[in-house]
Amino acid sequence: MVTQNKIPIIIDIPKEEALAFDTHIREYRNKYISSSDKIVELVFNTNKKEYLELINSKKASEFINVLRESAWQEFLKEEVEFNAKLMRDLHKLIHTPREILNILVNNNIVEKQGDELFESIKELCGEYAGRIFPYLYKLSLSNTQSRRSRAGKTFEAIIYKVYDLLDYKFDSQGKVGRKIFDEVGLGKKVDSILPGINEFNKRRNKTIIGTMKTSLRERWQEVAEEIERTKIPEIHLLTADEDISSSKASEMSKHNIVVVTFDWVSDSIKLKSSKNIISFEEYLFDEIPAIFEYWK
Known part of the structure; x- marks a missing residue:
């Protein structure tokens, strides 16, 4: 060499x-x-x-x-x-x-x-x-x-993709642009609104404001800060994180954060009594249809 x-x-x-x-x-x-x-x-x-x-x-x-x-x-x-x-x-x-x-x-x-x-x-x-x-x-x-x-x-x-398959109308920052969300007072922590921005401007408590995080850890606190800043009634935090403690669930509940996760997580013994922890099934087939029914 x-x-x-x-x-x-x-x-x-x-x-x-x-x-x-x-x-x-x-x-x-x-x-x-x-x-x-x-x-x-x-x-x-x-x-x-x-x-x-x-x-x-x-x-x-x-x-x-x-x-x-x-x-x-x-x-x-x-x-x-x-x-x-x-x-x-x-x-x-x-x-x-x-x-x-x-x-x-x-x-x-x-x-x-x-x-x-x-x-x-x-x-x-x-x-x-x-x-x-x-x-x-x-x-x-x-x-x-x-x-x-x-x-x-x-x-x-x-x-x-799920929203599209279920024919759920929504606005996301990627679809309508960050500027539109800024104009209604929503920051980068909010990813989407169902049915959309127009409905949010008319009656925000009859819309679903969503944010997505693959892992919660301490990042859910950023979502709590967003709720406080924007004065929105609640936010749905969709996550793939399967490690959610009952104490963390309780803390998020105090900040009006509804966590949407896998059914085997929401139905687990430690979280079953936490009303703010719901499954993707409940979110997609109960909560969203109820909101869309109002706008009909």
Whole structure:
């Protein structure tokens, strides 16, 4: 193997290259990873009959859980392709990885054949990966952040898919724009309103104001602050979080937060007596229809 002093040793990525790499990560991610809406639609259409049977049987919790898991697996597959394509092209995009690769190739591949070539390629791959590790680490951090954002967007896309399947009219920030929500005094914590903004302006206590969070932890307090700021009567917090304590449920109840979750969570022994913890089934097939009946 080539001696170490001939190969650049990278501990921290040079500033200009770090900025360029960030740009390439965004570009490649946008190019090779589909939006949450598209992935949810793709997965739904792949097993359309099965998903429609779940909704028609009012098994909303199962529908959301299965579609969410399938959409996540599809995203991970696309992320693998994104990682591979970006790292394949890294030497074309960034100077230092190109310099490292050129030195390794010239010293280990040229004029070699057969088993010797095979062994050299294996050694080169390991050496190259180790030498450019700061770039791999930066990509890993970016992927971690992207996954957190993606989980929330996928959950939101699934809920909106359910609304569409049940023919429920709604306005979301993604549909009508953040500005429209700001104009009626609602901040970024509110994701949607059923039936919509017009109905909210006429009689807000006859609408369903919704926010979505895959994980509650302490973030539900942001929702409580939004209720206090906007003076809305209550908010429905839709979540995929299955770890909800009775004490947290009680605290959220004091802030007029109705938590919508899987039926096996809402029906659990520790939460069954919490009136502000309801299932997706109760929310979709009881509460929303009651609101829509009023506007008829």
